[in-house]
Amino acid sequence: MATLVFKNVGIHSMAAAVPRKIIDNYRYTDYFSEEEVKQVVDKTGVYQRRFAEPGTCSSDLCFAAANKLFEDQNVKKEEIDLLVFISQTPDYRMPATSVILQERLGLGNGTITLDLNLGCSGFIFGLSVVYSLMERKSLRKALLLDGETRSRVYSPKDRKTAFLFGDAGVAAVIERGSKYGSSFFSLNSDGSKEDLIKIKAGGYRYPSSADTMREKVIDEYGNIRSDEHGYMDGGDVFNFVIKEVPQDIKRVLELSGKSLTQIDYFIFHQANSFINNYLINKLKIDPDKTPSTVGRFGNTSSVSIPLTIVSELKGRLKSKNLLLSGFGVGMTWASCQIYSPECHLSDIVEY
């Protein structure tokens, strides 16, 4: 349970891009019966998602979000000294996508670029890395990009994952300033649970082959996928959330010296509404303080926290205490308590 405290660093502005194509989850597939689909959709609360067109990558969504941010928020590209890109759906295995984005965005060759391979906790891990480097006063501004095309990852014939995931990209500019006060982070990892959420094939441990491409029935419910697809052990992921997330939120509040009632907004990873309702009940927090986009955009992995901020909190972030909490693949989980003097949010771009 590593904890970190930063001073005088904060998020100046944010923008988001989502694909134009809307998936109506009730009509997503004929593979399952209407009744089965309705049961899953109603329980998870994911009614719509956005799917990127073939050929569109996470980086393209982030590129669109970053350009919107430069247009709207009076941020000078020349001042960006650090670019961090968070994704598990990068352009290539190499080079890192952040380097390619440096050139596409017209940032200087003096820019530090870093890719972070993280899922649902990624935005908070990413913020902690950016805040750490930004505390060193030699960097002027940082651009944090976070994108996913999770629609490509999961089998449409595996109902445990078929109806949950969507695509999106966000961009955030981080700067120094005494108005941001202190920020508090708790970051955690448990590799013993690596098998709970995984795409097994396609790396160097288990390279792609004809065999990894083969679809097979994987459980007593008749779900079908290949080793190239992602999978999720929903029950034990849920057990993990129950066990770790509420106490991590309490830990970060202890660190910041604030009570639950002093927090203006709790922005949780948008896994599904079943898990989010569970957290709201367990922590006994006001549902009005937990903005949600899971119904409209689904689970966009690391993007879901910043996407929810951009989508739901425009004009509502003046002098606010925020608590962010993300949890998932790894397993990794992270929470932070940050202060927003006035985070500038752009309207969501459709790409």
Add this chain to the structure above:
Amino acid sequence: MEDRFLELFRDTLELDGSQIDLNTKFRDLENWDSLSFLSILAMIDEEYDVIIEGNDFKNLITINDLINEIKKRQK
């Protein structure tokens, strides 16, 4: 505890009409699925502050097995 658990079980899965008792094999219930599994895990955590991992849950067959597992873990 048994009666209370049966009531909670029935409410959680919205089993209006179906008869259930301690010997009911819950996976045989008509609307049992992987989401019922999550709902039951959440209910057991909320009511009894007990977490049952998936691998152990697999070995539980009847509602009575669930109750015994909770009792065992509460000790």
